[in-house]
Amino acid sequence: MQNLLSELRSLVGETHVLSEENLSAWEQDWRKRARGKALAVVLPGNTAEVAAVVQACARHRAQHPDQHLSIVPQGGNTSLVVGATPDESGRQIVLSLQRLNQVRALDAANQTLTAEAGCVLQAVQEHALNAGYLFPLSLAAEGSCTLGGNLGSNAGGTQVLRFGNTRELCLGLEVVTAQGEVWNGLSGLRKDNTGYDLRHLFIGSEGTLGIITAATMKLYPLPAAQLTAWAVVPSMQAAVTLLGLAHRHLGAGLTGFEVMGQFALRLVDKHFKQLRVPLWLDGPFCVLLENSDHESEAHARLQFEGLLEAALTDGCVTDAVVAENLSQAKALWQVRESISLAQSQEGLNIKHDISLPISNIPAFVQSTDAALAQAIPGVRLVNFGHLGDGNLHYNVQAPEGVDAAAFLREHEPKVNSLVFDAVTYFGGSISAEHGIGSLKLHQLVHYKSPVALTMMRSIKRALDPHNLMNPGRVLSV
Amino acid sequence: MQNLLSELRSLVGETHVLSEENLSAWEQDWRKRARGKALAVVLPGNTAEVAAVVQACARHRAQHPDQHLSIVPQGGNTSLVVGATPDESGRQIVLSLQRLNQVRALDAANQTLTAEAGCVLQAVQEHALNAGYLFPLSLAAEGSCTLGGNLGSNAGGTQVLRFGNTRELCLGLEVVTAQGEVWNGLSGLRKDNTGYDLRHLFIGSEGTLGIITAATMKLYPLPAAQLTAWAVVPSMQAAVTLLGLAHRHLGAGLTGFEVMGQFALRLVDKHFKQLRVPLWLDGPFCVLLENSDHESEAHARLQFEGLLEAALTDGCVTDAVVAENLSQAKALWQVRESISLAQSQEGLNIKHDISLPISNIPAFVQSTDAALAQAIPGVRLVNFGHLGDGNLHYNVQAPEGVDAAAFLREHEPKVNSLVFDAVTYFGGSISAEHGIGSLKLHQLVHYKSPVALTMMRSIKRALDPHNLMNPGRVLSV
Numbered sequence: 001m002q003n004l005l006s007e008l009r010s011l012v013g014e015t016h017v018l019s020e021e022n023l024s025a026w027e028q029d030w031r032k033r034a035r036g037k038a039l040a041v042v043l044p045g046n047t048a049e050v051a052a053v054v055q056a057c058a059r060h061r062a063q064h065p066d067q068h069l070s071i072v073p074q075g076g077n078t079s080l081v082v083g084a085t086p087d088e089s090g091r092q093i094v095l096s097l098q099r100l101n102q103v104r105a106l107d108a109a110n111q112t113l114t115a116e117a118g119c120v121l122q123a124v125q126e127h128a129l130n131a132g133y134l135f136p137l138s139l140a141a142e143g144s145c146t147l148g149g150n151l152g153s154n155a156g157g158t159q160v161l162r163f164g165n166t167r168e169l170c171l172g173l174e175v176v177t178a179q180g181e182v183w184n185g186l187s188g189l190r191k192d193n194t195g196y197d198l199r200h201l202f203i204g205s206e207g208t209l210g211i212i213t214a215a216t217m218k219l220y221p222l223p224a225a226q227l228t229a230w231a232v233v234p235s236m237q238a239a240v241t242l243l244g245l246a247h248r249h250l251g252a253g254l255t256g257f258e259v260m261g262q263f264a265l266r267l268v269d270k271h272f273k274q275l276r277v278p279l280w281l282d283g284p285f286c287v288l289l290e291n292s293d294h295e296s297e298a299h300a301r302l303q304f305e306g307l308l309e310a311a312l313t314d315g316c317v318t319d320a321v322v323a324e325n326l327s328q329a330k331a332l333w334q335v336r337e338s339i340s341l342a343q344s345q346e347g348l349n350i351k352h353d354i355s356l357p358i359s360n361i362p363a364f365v366q367s368t369d370a371a372l373a374q375a376i377p378g379v380r381l382v383n384f385g386h387l388g389d390g391n392l393h394y395n396v397q398a399p400e401g402v403d404a405a406a407f408l409r410e411h412e413p414k415v416n417s418l419v420f421d422a423v424t425y426f427g428g429s430i431s432a433e434h435g436i437g438s439l440k441l442h443q444l445v446h447y448k449s450p451v452a453l454t455m456m457r458s459i460k461r462a463l464d465p466h467n468l469m470n471p472g473r474v475l476s477v
Numbered sequence: 478m479q480n481l482l483s484e485l486r487s488l489v490g491e492t493h494v495l496s497e498e499n500l501s502a503w504e505q506d507w508r509k510r511a512r513g514k515a516l517a518v519v520l521p522g523n524t525a526e527v528a529a530v531v532q533a534c535a536r537h538r539a540q541h542p543d544q545h546l547s548i549v550p551q552g553g554n555t556s557l558v559v560g561a562t563p564d565e566s567g568r569q570i571v572l573s574l575q576r577l578n579q580v581r582a583l584d585a586a587n588q589t590l591t592a593e594a595g596c597v598l599q600a601v602q603e604h605a606l607n608a609g610y611l612f613p614l615s616l617a618a619e620g621s622c623t624l625g626g627n628l629g630s631n632a633g634g635t636q637v638l639r640f641g642n643t644r645e646l647c648l649g650l651e652v653v654t655a656q657g658e659v660w661n662g663l664s665g666l667r668k669d670n671t672g673y674d675l676r677h678l679f680i681g682s683e684g685t686l687g688i689i690t691a692a693t694m695k696l697y698p699l700p701a702a703q704l705t706a707w708a709v710v711p712s713m714q715a716a717v718t719l720l721g722l723a724h725r726h727l728g729a730g731l732t733g734f735e736v737m738g739q740f741a742l743r744l745v746d747k748h749f750k751q752l753r754v755p756l757w758l759d760g761p762f763c764v765l766l767e768n769s770d771h772e773s774e775a776h777a778r779l780q781f782e783g784l785l786e787a788a789l790t791d792g793c794v795t796d797a798v799v800a801e802n803l804s805q806a807k808a809l810w811q812v813r814e815s816i817s818l819a820q821s822q823e824g825l826n827i828k829h830d831i832s833l834p835i836s837n838i839p840a841f842v843q844s845t846d847a848a849l850a851q852a853i854p855g856v857r858l859v860n861f862g863h864l865g866d867g868n869l870h871y872n873v874q875a876p877e878g879v880d881a882a883a884f885l886r887e888h889e890p891k892v893n894s895l896v897f898d899a900v901t902y903f904g905g906s907i908s909a910e911h912g913i914g915s916l917k918l919h920q921l922v923h924y925k926s927p928v929a930l931t932m933m934r935s936i937k938r939a940l941d942p943h944n945l946m947n948p949g950r951v952l953s954v
Contacts, residue, residue, distance in 0.1 A: 109717050109836035110867070111724070154670050165668060168645065183928040188834035190866045191642060191909040193631050193681055194925055195951055196933045200677030204670055221725045240586050247588070248698045251771030252729030294728030295780075303772075357665035359586035389667045390587070432668040440671075448671055451660040455940060456673045462939035463932060474672055 001039060001067065001091075004060045008042050008093075011052045016043040016099070026094045029085045030078045030141075033439060036086035039069070041094045047174060047182055047213045050095070054211065054468075055180030057093060061466050070471050071095050073207035075117060075149030078141040080353070081437030083153065083206050083473055097148045100213060103127045112171060112188040114216045117148025124217070133219035136163040136255075140337065148212045154204035156433030161388035162255040162292070163220070165433070167203045174214040175202055178464035186216050201459070206435055207470040209463045225297035226255070228290050228329035229304055231311065231320035232283040233259075237362040238316040239287055239387055245314065246289060249307035253300070256290030257388030258336050263397075264384045267342035268335055277335050279319055287317075287387070288336050336384075340393075343382045347404030349397040350415050354423045355432035358390045364426045365392075371418055372396060376411060391432040394419060420447055436474045445476070478516060478544065478568075481537045485519050485570075488529045493520040493576070503571045506562045507555045507618075510916060513563035516546070518571045524651060524659055524690045527572070531688065531945075532657030534570060538943050547948050548572050550684035552594065552626030555618040557830070558914030560630065560683050560950055574625045577690055580604045589648060589665040591693045594625025601694070610696035613640040613732075617814060625689045631681035633910030638865035639732040639769070640697070642910070644680045651691040652679055655941035663693050678936070683912055684947040686940045702774035703732070705767050705806035706781055708788065708797035709760040714839040715793040716764055716864055722791065723766060726784035730777070733767030734865030735813050740874075741861045744819035745812055754812050756796055764864070765813050813861075817870075820859045824881030826874040827892045831900045832909035835867045841903045842869075848895055849873060853888060868909040871896065897924055913951045922953070 009017045018026075019040040026041045044050045054071065061069045074084040074096045086092035100116035103124065107113070108131060115124050121142040128135035137150060139157030149155070150166045151173070163169060172187030175198075185199055202209055233239045239259050246254050265280035280286060289307075293300035304322050311317035323329035343349055356364050365383065372379050378399030385392035396415050398407035420430045424447055436444050445453065453475075460467075460475055486494045495503075496517040503518045521527045531548065538546045551561045551573045563569035577593035580601065584590070585608060592601050598619040605612035614627060616634030626632070627643045628650070640646060649664030652675075662676060679689055710716045716736050723731050742757035757763060766784075770777035781799050788794035800806035820826055833841050842860065849856050855876030862869035873892050875884035897907045901924055913921050922930065930952075937944075937952055 107834060107836050109721060110834045112834070154674075156668050156670075160668065164645075167674070168641075177928065177932070181928045181931075183926060183932070185926070185929065187904065187906070188836075188867075189832045189904075189906050189909075191633050191637065191832045191863075191868045192906040193633075193908045193910055193912045194906055194921055195681075195913060195929070196686075196936055197631075197644070197677045197681055198929060198932055200674045201936075204672075204674055209673075221728065223728070244586060248771070251698065251700070253771075294725070294730075355666045355668045357584060357587045357589070359584050359665075386668075390665075391668045427664065427666075429664075429666050429669040429671055431670045432666075433670055435670045436672060444671055449660060449662070451654065451658045452662060452672070452675060454658075455654070455660070455675055458939040459673055459678075459936060462935040 004056065005040055007056050008040070008053060011056060012042060012044045012049050016045065026074060026077065026096065027085055029082045031080055034082045034085065037088050037090045038086040038092055038094045039090055041096055043096045043099050045099045047100070047176065050176045050211055050213055051180045051182050053095060054176050058178070058180055058466065058468055061468055067091060069093070070468050072470050073097065073152065073211045075146030075152070076120065076141065076144045078145040078149065079153065079437055080434045081439040083435055083437030084149065087472060095211065097146060097213070104214065106131050107188055110188045111219045112216050113219055114186055114214060115147055116214045117146060117212050119147045121145050121147060121150060128219050132222060134222050135217065135219055137166055137169055140340065147215060151203050151212050151215055152205065152207050153435040156386070156389065156391065158256055158386065160386060161257055162252060167200060169218050170199060170203060170215055171218060172216040173199050173202055173212055176211045176213055178210055178469050186214060188216050204435070206437065206474050208460060208474050209469060221294065223292035223294055225293045225300045226290060226329070227297065227300040227304055228288065228323045228332050229308065229320055230278050230332050231287045231289065231308065231317045232279045233285050233287055233316060234283055234318055235362070236285060236365050239285055240358060240362060241314065241316040242287060242311050243358065243388060245311055245316070246307055249310065250291050250303055253291045253293055253303065255292040256288065258288040259385060259387040260286050260336060260339065261381065261383035263380055264339045264382045267346050267382065268338045271342045271345040272338050275335055275338060276331065278321055282319055288332055339382065339384050343395060343397065346397060348408055349382060349395045349404065350408060350412050352394045352419050353432050353434045354394055354428055354430060355389065355391045356423065356426050356428035358387070360426040361387070361390065361392070364422060368419060368422045371422065372415070375414070375418060416443070438473055441472070441476055481533065482517055484533050485517070485530060488533060489519060489521045489526050493522065503551060503554065503573065504562055506559045508557055511559045511562065514565050514567045515563040515569055515571045516567055518573055520573045520576050522576045524577070524653065527653045527688055527690055528657045528659050530572060531653050535657055535943065535945055538945055544568060546570070547945050549947050550574065550629065550688045552623030553597065553618065553621045555622040555626065556630065556914055557911045558916040560912055560914030561626065564949060572688065574623065574690070581691065583608050584665055587665045588696045589693050590696055591663060591691060592624055593691045594623060594689050596624045598622050598624060598627060605696050609699060611699050612694065612696055614643055614646055617817065624692060628680050628689050628692055629682065629684050630912040633863070633866065633868065635733055635863065637863060638734055639729060644677060646695050647676060647680060647692050648695060649693040650676050650679055650689055653688045653690055655687055655946050663691060665693050681912070683914065683951050685937060685951050686946060698771065700769035700771055702770045702777045703767060703806065704774065704777040704781055705765065705800045705809050706785065706797055707755050707809050708764045708766065708785065708794045709756045710762050710764055710793060711760055711795055712839070713762060713842050716762055717835060717839060718791065718793040719764060719788050720835065720865060722788055722793070723784055726787065727768050727780055730768045730770055730780065732769040733765065735765040736862060736864040737763050737813060737816065738858065738860035740857055741816045741859045744823050744859065745815045748819040748822040749815050752812055752815060753808065755798055759796055765809055816859065816861050820872060820874065823874060825885055826859060826872045826881065827885060827889050829871045829896050830909050830911045831871055831905055831907060832866065832868045833900065833903050833905035835864070837903040838864065838867065838869070841899060845896060845899045848899065849892070852891070852895060893920070915950055918949070918953055
């Protein structure tokens with residue numbers, strides 16, 4: 001292995017191969033679910049160096065198959081499913097894309113931006129904004145996650161309802177294959193029917209097929225105004241009805257539709273006294289709506305008023321407020337975004353990132369709430385999420401006064417089975433936006449169609465026959 | 478082979494295996510570029526029968542490899558690239574999806590529709606419309622093309638600017654694999670990060686990896702009003718400037734942006750005397766714009782007026798009209814859609830379905846127009862297309878008075894090379910929305926990245942190792 005490290009040092013420079021120092025920033029995952037041991041952390045400075053590193057590793061793997069060398073690509077190391085940190089073998093190279101952090105081009109007439117994989121998401125947003133455009137991908141980790149990681153995991157976030165997942169924002173990729181070849185698939189094309197769509201195969205493959213080094217992404221004109229409203233709904237079914245009304249009244253202006261259960265809001269109220277949580281005692285769920293208008297704030301407000309009037313008449317909304325200004329709007333979003341932290345303050349819980357056909361969400365929530373209450377009396381549900389995309393973060397918290405760690409030890413597998421069985425029954429997915437990583441590896445085998453798994457394994461073997469790329473993630477080949 | 482036909486008859490019924498009758502409706506492609514000879518046309522009645530037919534063919538292929546049996550999936554047989562008709566070997570089964578023509582479900586709350594592959598596109602549009610929803614895929618062949626063919630070829634059309642290609646409208650697939658297994662990947666989910674995206678791999682694979690038997694597609698609320706405008710622009714660069722203005726003024730309301738060169742409009746004026754072609758003598762290009770508004774016609778008109786005022790001030794538009802009513806709007810669209818027929822009336826020409834980064838279109842057109850004029854004095858260019866998507870139908874017509882057939886014989890390969898070399902130079906695609914089929918097979922090998930071709934071949938071998946599915950299309954394995 002020392003020969004390999006010497007070769008890598010000659011390829012990317014002495015200071016960009018770390019092996020003796022403290023590597024915990026690369027070895028420990030974001031949620032602290034697993035701590036691995038890397039053979040080394042390698043930080044190439046450009047695409048050619050990434051390719052050279054992969055070639056060197058592929059040669060080493062071929063010459064010393066018994067050493068089981070492999071590569072873990074890493075971006076901002078914010079995976080929620082232990083997808084980007086090394087295992088404990090000490091035989092994995094962490095290939096960090098951090099130094100590939102240039103925005104290569106912004107093409108205003110084509111409304112596209114080409115950036116390298118290691119660009120921090122927020123830097124990409126700001127680059128677009130400075131040119132007068134919106135890059136709509138937005139999620140909690142945006143200050144540290146990277147574009148490459150967003151693509152590798154097909155990240156979701158709060159704007160999917162209007163703009164789609166990361167996948168839908170991508171027009172082209174540059175990829176280093178498992179053989180260390182560079183595929184230049186960067187393209188600002190909105191139409192290109194020349195063979196199989198390799199781009200969509202790499203997006204969401206979590207670094208198991210190759211390494212995304214750069215991408216061309218869509219931009220949008222900045223909206224003239226964004227307004228936020230907060231509504232109380234008498235039931236989850238009413239929230240679904242409100243969503244339908246919002247689509248009709250706001251059209252593509254509807255850029256956010258978040259649902260929050262009363263217990264989730266109670267936790268924010270309890271742990272963040274400085275935040276004002278509006279109307280949370282008045283119903284079982286509240287909804288946060290965002291209207292992005294290309295015309296004017298006055299027009300956006302008129303649209304919102306029309307929608308809320310119709311909703312109050314219908315009865316699917318019992319009370320509502322519209323933010324009067326930007327700081328009120330930010331305060332409403334802050335309540336929504338504080339739910340994750342508030343539940344941590346309350347103690348560890350069992351998290352689920354699930355999606356369902358929107359029409360099935362009311363029945364899913366009703367029957368799963370009841371089944372959990374019966375299985376674990378007093379259990380508390382932190383239910384919130386992107387209802388407009390059918391995506392719920394349906395988290396299960398210990399009963400009041402019960403030790404959270406003990407609750408997880410005793411109940412986690414049982415709760416996961418109960419929730420995922422229900423998700424499957426209602427036609428949903430066990431991972432909506434976080435991916436599989438190693439955390440959901442065994443659940444994927446259980447819940448995914450065997451026909452689909454067979455095809456996935458064939459593709460993995462076809463593109464990475466020596467299992468060099470991020471083994472043990474997504475598929476246990 | 479007779480044993481196989483007997484087995485297929487027992488699987489799908491005597492009357493649904495055609496071999497003795499006149500099969501020209503299945504053997505002759507839409508553009509009459511190639512006529513093949515099928516061993517038989519098989520019309521299964523449901524997904525299970527499709528799977529049984531594929532299994533029988535796979536067994537036969539394994540037992541008699543020397544007979545080179547294979548399957549050509551076919552929908553409405555409107556491929557423009559000879560992608561869905563048999564070759565001349567007499568060893569191909571045409572597997573028609575025509576009898577799988579049921580809309581299985583329409584889920585209003587989820588805004589999705591699940592339909593079988595053999596549904597005619599127009600029937601799907603009407604089913605959605607009857608429930609109060611828009612299914613936005615729209616193209617010239619919609620009266621006879623099928624949803625399965627649209628998915629297999631990732632069809633484009635006139636609404637891509639706002640709603641994307643067929644790919645972007647699809648949430649889930651049901652597929653019969655090359656092994657004859659059924660993958661039920663139907664899903665109404667907008668987020669599902671559970672492994673490689675098989676859906677996007679099958680979409681656009683032109684029947685070479687498996688057979689799409691059903692799909693779940695997105696629906697949208699019907700707009701309250703649709704307005705159409707027609708503008709004269711002084712140059713292609715001005716058309717690109719107008720597109721940017723239209724994005725800013727109309728936001729997601731901009732659902733159509735078509736450019737038409739003066740010679741294309743001259744042909745419509747010449748061959749369809751009953752149509753009134755507005756303003757075509759006043760500039761080198763005209764643009765047709767469509768604004769879909771979720772509010773009202775009055776609002777749509779106000780938006781258009783704001784845009785056109787800004788465009789006239791800027792100088793990127795020199796004159797414009799807005800349709801006063803629906804019949805005027807239809808008449809404008811009819812002019813646009815008559816270009817294809819008008820050029821046929823004028824005589825055969827050399828067609829190209831290309832795409833480019835929008836920012837490169839003015840330079841591409843200027844330099845390629847000049848290069849063609851130099852290579853073939855008097856050559857005439859029928860240049861029109863979906864500028865909003867960067868997609869041009871850049872067709873090359875014989876000089877006035879020159880015999881079209883002789884022109885094609887003499888110039889087609891040279892013209893294709895000149896155009897495709899220029900497309901490649903400007904970062905474009907040689908097939909924007911029509912696919913590869915067998916017509917562009919050899920051009921793909923020439924113009925596509927070798928790294929991409931290697932990956933495509935690996936995927937083909939992984940999913941269809943015996944080359945049973947539509948061989949000789951997309952890839953010459």
